Structures are given as structure tokens and as C-alpha cells.
Amino acid sequence: MGRILCVLLLLAGAAGVLGAPARSASEATALLVEIDGAIGPATVKLLGDALEAAEQRDASLVILRMDTPGGLSESMRAVIRDILASPIPVATYVAPSGARAASAGTYILYASHLAVMAPGTNLGAATPVQIGGGLPLPGGEPSEEEDETDAADREGKNGEGKGKGEEEQEAEPAPPPADAMGRKMINDAVAYIRGLAELHGRNADWAERAVREGASLPAREAAERQVVDFVAASVEGLLQQADGRTVMLGERRLTLATAGLTVERFEPSWHVELLQVLTNPNTALILMMIGVYGLIFEFANPGSIGPGIVGAICLLLGLYALDQLPLDYTGLGLMLLGIALMVAEAMTPAFGVLGAGGIIAFLIGSVLLLDSDSPEFQLSWWTIGGVTAVTGSLLILLLGYVWRAHRRPAVTGTAEMVGHNALVLSWSGLAGEVLARGERWQARCSEPLKPGETVSIDGMAGLTLQVSRTVPRDVPPT
Known part of the structure; x- marks a missing residue:
């Protein structure tokens, strides 16, 4: 009886294995990830989650549909590291028509296993401006220390570029930075993007022009110059044209089988969406100031509890958001000094002297706070003006209260x-x-x-x- 039971169990197990249909090519999937906007900490989290989900779903391809004006250098490099380390091929698709892969987007496009653009899109303008260091814009007269070989190479490439297609959108060649730090920054960016280009067999010379001269290209000419692999009008067209192509996945070659893949859209998690909201510099500043106002109210009215709790939460969220962004510590120091002076004015009224100094320090610190070339990661003048106006109004109300209290008859x-x-x-x-x-x-x-x-x-x-x-x-x- 025992033997019969064992045989039945074995047969049932074998039937389950044989009966489970193998995953056919038609059931294989491609994971579609949307990147719309500046490259920042939320983008890094989004791509990390998407690559992890692609592994769990056994996806054959990850498609990054991208439209970006650029972004933060550190976030860009983190995205590129994730793409290069991915065990699943990544295709970056600049779409829809009218989209762009400017600045940081160009680097990501070069780093991808497949670089694809939709008609009517463009890439380029990859000159690093204030990438993580508050450096000046490239410009000024070349210094005597400039490398003559590099200058000759640039002249040759400029002459070659003048004879090419009329569709190319490129800026006037920018003079090299006059300071040593600026030249180091440009040369580092050139070496980085050339390395990415050579990794996937793309046009390294044009990549250098995109960095040194801020050159840009439309989709068709980018494909002709081997800057991207091909042009596709849709995701389905991308999958058809990518089928049979060979890409380098780490140290091994992989032939893509993408025809007929089922496209699944990857939805960002609440964490990514929250991070995207918090890492908006304007949101971070407003949260931090709400926190400061809440704590001031709590200190002025001990036992209120509510304002103190809300203030502490907002202040911590604001500081967390600022920690994700490229800070200028001089600006941060001035902002903290301004806040301290305003708190001191609230606790020990000095008839506006401390408060006025705090507003001035806070305003200057807000202007210097963030160090980024991307407008999406810079504080809006409207936000700076609004926060300063609200703070000034509260200070005026406080001074009016102190003045009325000073003139009020004694009650004891x-x-x-x-x-x-x-x-x-x-x-x-x-x-x-x-x-x-x-x-x-x-x-x-x-x-x-x-x-x-x-x-x-x-x-x-x-x-x-x-x-x-x-x-x-x-x-x-x-």
C-alpha cells in the first residue's frame, strides 16, 4: 500500500511539472518605465524598483520612455550605474514626438544597451554647468595652460561638423573655461561620455562635441551618425526593430528576441511619488519653514502640543528633502542663521533688530542654497519671495504686538x-x-x-x- 501511494505521489508531481506550460516567447514581457521630467533622486528610486520588478517578472527587456531636460549629476550617475549593472537589457526610448534627452538624458541614452528615438525628438546639450560644484559657465578666454593638442582636435572636429547635415541643431562652439577647475570638469565629462559611447559602439566624437560645444541632434540625423541605434515611431516599432540585434550585457553578448513581447507598464510606488514631491526644492523650503513656524509657536505658547508636533514633522521632512539635493553649505548656513535670529526675536524681542537680520540672512541663504544647473532643482524666485514676505509679515505682527504691549498700562x-x-x-x-x-x-x-x-x-x-x-x-x- 505504501509503495502504491509513493508511486501515485510521484506521478502527480510529474504531471504537475509536465502540465505547467513553459513560458513561450509570446508570453514574455517588456517592462515600460516612464521618466518624464528632471533626473533626480526619485528617478534613481524609480529605476531601481523597476529593474528589481523586471527580474521578479522575468522580463526580457526594460524600456525607459524618457523626456527630460537634464538633472542632477549624482542622480544621473546612479541611474547609469544601475543600467550598466542590470542583468536585463535596458532600452532608452526618447518619446513621444517633441520630447528630448538633453544634458543628463544624453548620458543615460549613451549608457543604455539600446538607444532609440521617436521622430521629432532631439538629444544633446550635454555641457556640464555647475554639476555638483558651483562652477562657472564655460566661457572666457582660453588660458595659457590650455592643452594645444585638445585645441587642435576641437578645430578639426568643428571643420568636419560644418560639412554635415543641415538638420543638426547645435550651439556655437563654447570657448573653453578659463579656470583650471572648469577645464577639469569638462574633461571629466568628456572622458565619461566617451567611455559610455565606446562601451556600446556609438559615435564618441559627436558625444564629445555635445559636451564641449553643447551640440544637439534631431532623431533622424542621430541615427545616421550612429549616435543612437535607430528611430521608432512607437514602442511596438521599437520591439520589432530591436529583434535580432546583439547587445553587450556586462561581459557577454546577448541577441535580443523582442518581437511580439507583451508590454507591461510599471507603476511607481507611493515612495517614489512622495520622494518626487519632497525633492522639489520649493516644497522642501516650504516644509522647512512651516516646521520653523510651528516650533516658534510651540515655544511661545508652551503646552499647545499640536503646532510643535506638526512643526517637527514638517521640519524633518524638509531637511530630509534638502539632504537629497545638491546643497551649497554657505547658503544652508545663512538660512539656519536667519532662522535662529528670527527665533531669538520671537523669544526675546529686540524691536526688530534680530528679526531684520534674520530675514536678510534667510533671503541670501535661499538664493545660494541649491547648486544645480537644472531649473527643476532650483528655488523659484516666487517661492523665495513668498516665504520671505510671509516671514516678514509675521515679524511685523510680532513687533506690533510687542509695541502695543509696551504701551499698554500696567495690570500688576x-x-x-x-x-x-x-x-x-x-x-x-x-x-x-x-x-x-x-x-x-x-x-x-x-x-x-x-x-x-x-x-x-x-x-x-x-x-x-x-x-x-x-x-x-x-x-x-x-
Whole structure:
């Protein structure tokens, strides 16, 4: 009986294995990932999640449909590292028509296993401007230290470019940076993009022109010059043209079988969407200021709890967002100094001196805070002006409150008692007891008084009131 049971179990297992249909080519998938906007920390997270999902789904190809004006250097390099380390081929597709792969997008296109563009798109303008270091724009006269060989090479390439197609969109050749750091930055970018081009057999000379001169190309001419692999009007066209092509996947060659792949769209996680919102510099600054206002209110009104909690959460989120962005620490220091001065003004009013200094330091720090060539990762002047105006308005309200409090009559102590009336309770000679402000007080007067009389308080000597008979008897005490 035991043997029969074992045989039945083995047969059932074999039937399950044989009955499970093998994954056919028609059921294989290509994962489509949308990259729309500047390359930043959210893009790095999105691509990492997509590549991980592609491995789990056993996808045959990852397609990055991209439209970007550029982005952060560190994020760009992280994306390229992920693409080069991917065990699944990655095709970067500049689409739809009218899209571009400018600046950082050009580097990503060169790093991809397949580089494809839709008709009516362009790439290029890859000159690094302030990539992670606040460097000046390339320009100025060449220094005497400029390498003569590099200058001759550029002249030869410029002469060659003048005879090529009329469709090419390229800027005037930019003079080399006059400072040593600028030249190092340009040369590093050239070496980087040439290495990517050689890795996939693409046009390295034009890649260098895109960096040194800010040159750009439309889709058709990019394919003719072997800057990209081909032009495709749709994702389905991309899959058809990519079928049978050989790409380098690490150290091995891989022949693509992409015809008929089922395209699955990859949806970004909530973490990616939250990161995309938080890493907007304007959102980061607003969150940080809400946090500061909340903490100031909490310190000024201990026990409120709510403003302190909201303020702490917003401040931490703002600082986290700023940590993901290329910061200029001088700007950050000025902003923190400005915030500290405004907090000091709220806690120990100095009639606007600390507050005005804080606003000025905060404004200058906001302008210097971020160091990026991408407009998407720069603070808007509207945001800077708005935050500064709100902060200034709050400071003016605070100063108005302090000024009114300074001019308001005293409500405690000697100054508060003087001028009020009191009722004589008992009297003997020149001293006795009076009822003032609902309390019994010892009192003295320069003339005898009678119980029931109303007197005026002229002053205090210790805990004894100085009174005088200046109020008629028929006027009730206050």
C-alpha cells in the first residue's frame, strides 16, 4: 500500500511539472518605465524598483520612455550605474514626438544597451554647468595652460561638423573655461561620455562635441551618425526593430528576441511619488519653514502640543528633502542663521533688530542654497519671495504686538494700583484699613478719615497704600 501511494505521489508531481506550460516567447514581457521630467533622486528610486520588478517578472527587456531636460549629476550617475549593472537589457526610448534627452538624458541614452528615438525628438546639450560644484559657465578666454593638442582636435572636429547635415541643431562652439577647475570638469565629462559611447559602439566624437560645444541632434540625423541605434515611431516599432540585434550585457553578448513581447507598464510606488514631491526644492523650503513656524509657536505658547508636533514633522521632512539635493553649505548656513535670529526675536524681542537680520540672512541663504544647473532643482524666485514676505509679515505682527504691549498700562504692581479708588473700612488717626481691588490694605493719609469714605490711591510704600480724600462720598469705589 505504501509503495502504491509513493508511486501515485510521484506521478502527480510529474504531471504537475509536465502540465505547467513553459513560458513561450509570446508570453514574455517588456517592462515600460516612464521618466518624464528632471533626473533626480526619485528617478534613481524609480529605476531601481523597476529593474528589481523586471527580474521578479522575468522580463526580457526594460524600456525607459524618457523626456527630460537634464538633472542632477549624482542622480544621473546612479541611474547609469544601475543600467550598466542590470542583468536585463535596458532600452532608452526618447518619446513621444517633441520630447528630448538633453544634458543628463544624453548620458543615460549613451549608457543604455539600446538607444532609440521617436521622430521629432532631439538629444544633446550635454555641457556640464555647475554639476555638483558651483562652477562657472564655460566661457572666457582660453588660458595659457590650455592643452594645444585638445585645441587642435576641437578645430578639426568643428571643420568636419560644418560639412554635415543641415538638420543638426547645435550651439556655437563654447570657448573653453578659463579656470583650471572648469577645464577639469569638462574633461571629466568628456572622458565619461566617451567611455559610455565606446562601451556600446556609438559615435564618441559627436558625444564629445555635445559636451564641449553643447551640440544637439534631431532623431533622424542621430541615427545616421550612429549616435543612437535607430528611430521608432512607437514602442511596438521599437520591439520589432530591436529583434535580432546583439547587445553587450556586462561581459557577454546577448541577441535580443523582442518581437511580439507583451508590454507591461510599471507603476511607481507611493515612495517614489512622495520622494518626487519632497525633492522639489520649493516644497522642501516650504516644509522647512512651516516646521520653523510651528516650533516658534510651540515655544511661545508652551503646552499647545499640536503646532510643535506638526512643526517637527514638517521640519524633518524638509531637511530630509534638502539632504537629497545638491546643497551649497554657505547658503544652508545663512538660512539656519536667519532662522535662529528670527527665533531669538520671537523669544526675546529686540524691536526688530534680530528679526531684520534674520530675514536678510534667510533671503541670501535661499538664493545660494541649491547648486544645480537644472531649473527643476532650483528655488523659484516666487517661492523665495513668498516665504520671505510671509516671514516678514509675521515679524511685523510680532513687533506690533510687542509695541502695543509696551504701551499698554500696567495690570500688576504699584503702577496698576495708583489712580484707583478705595473704600475706608476702619481708621484711627492718620492710618487705617481700606478695601482696594477686592483686598484689604493698610493705608495712611495726611488727614483723618472715617469708615465708609472713598479715597484715591496716590502711591505705595512697601505694602502700605498712600491715599487722599479727593473723591466725594457719593462716588462709589471701583
